[in-house]
Amino acid sequence: MGDRLKNRALRKKFLKNGTVRASARLTNEIARLVAFHTAPLPPKGFRRRRRWSRSTACMQVGRYGGILGALSASPTRHVRGLGIPVEDLTMALFVFPNIWEWYLNWSLKRRGFYSSSDKWVIYDVKHLTRKPTGWIRQHPKLARRLTPIDGLVSQKDIDRARANWGIACDQAYDYAASRLLELRDVSRMHRDPFLPILTVLTNESPLREYKKIGDEIIRRLPDDRRLDDKRRLLEESTVARNYLMFRFALHLGLRQRNLRELLFSPPGTKPRDTSVLEEQERGELRWNSTKKAWQVFIPAIGIKNGTSEFFRGRPFEADLPNFEGLYKWIASYLSEHRARLLNGCADPETFFVRSMRETGCDPALNVTSYYSAWKMMIQKYGIYNPYTKRGAIKGLLPHGPHAVRDVLATHLLKTTGSYELASFAIQDSMASVMKHYTRFMPHEKIARAAEELNKVWRH
Secondary structure, three states, rough: OOOHHHHHHHHHHHHHHHOOOOHHHHHHHHHHHHHHHHOOOOOOOOOOOOOHHHHHHHHHHHHHHHHHHHOOOOOOOOOOOOOOOOOOOOOOHHHHHHHHHHHHHHHHHHOOOOOOHHHHHHHHHHHHHHHOOOOOOOOHHHHHHOOHHHHHHHOHHHHHHOOHHHHHHHHHHHHHHHHHHHHHHOOEEEOOOOOHHHHOOOOOOHHOOOOOOOOHHOOOOOEEEEEEOHHHHHHHHHHHHHHHHHHHHHHHOOOOHHHHHHOOEEOOOOOHHHHHHHHHHOEHHHHHHHEEEEEEOHHHHHHOOOOOOOOOOEEEEOOOOOOOOOOHHHHHHHHHHHHHHHOOOOOOOOOOOOOOOOOOOOOOOHHHHHHHHHOOOOHHHHHEEEOOEEEEEEOOOOOOOOOOHHHHHEEEEEEHHHHHHHHHHHHOOOOHHHHHHHHHHHHHHHHHHHHHHHHHHOO
């Protein structure tokens, strides 16, 4: 009875927040789309431009969910949606430019301007209707599920689409291509991603400045004797995990997904085969007995841009340097702190785990819990508090783990002037580095040019 009441309360909460369950038909469409893009090979008779990784599939499903949610949301609620009945939602609606015109106007009214997310949404239209690899284009039977929408899709539009699905997809593709060009000129940045760490990036040595957070963690290791032994030990283990999260991020420059899903093989055990890691799309921390060093190995399929020019399908391999007792921290974490954090729960086999105060949860860190742990660490140790005189950096704001990549790239640009080295540090292309980080370089480049010119006057 209690479970029934609890489920009923949860349903009421979801309905109150505007969350609705997709129809079985729409769920099946999305499942088929994901299976098509994540399978090692597309089904016989179908063509595919590229394969999705597991993380890309999750991101795309979330994006489609947001679009379809806007279409189904009530026009009288705060979302001001289109109000399409849930049972009428289908991916086939994506072939009608009028649907996308409504969505872009809806997004503009909510935000006040067009952002990069709008460009990605329209790019998805191109991707789904592209000739000959688009998933929607290759499934003309989807047109059977279409129903008219007042003011946007008439029965005549549906009949034309059913009569010639290829022409309908061509029109959607041409619309998306045209709108993308126009959005590039008018879209704005939703928020400055560098703002929370601007005080670090404008420093002469961004990495040295950001490293102060790790030094602050060490300086403030838990020693509160007012806590009982169990709570104090749990806090020590949490701090040890957070410190290693910080150190790994600074040394490796990996995205947070690769860090939170990182598996490990203790010394004396055989590392996992590459085929096993490729199947799981994860990396592994392993001990190299020859080099006497900890190494991180991630197959290309486990990296977001593993097929880019940087990796070209080759794995990520890096040795962790044993600076400032890093290996001692790893040893104590594996021998003592990690088991304490698990608290008897089933081992997810990942290196980083959650602090388990109850046994009914998943001890593996997900995108939310990892981000939350990082943000709490920054708030406690990174942000300077003028009242308590604690915190490493004045002017720092709460931020997530992705900011480390910005720190590493900017530091190398400032200290070496090399876009190539900066791209190596974050495993990205030089073009991407030049696009995102040149805003921090003008005065450095001017100063270097002036230094060379001033040599004439010195001699």
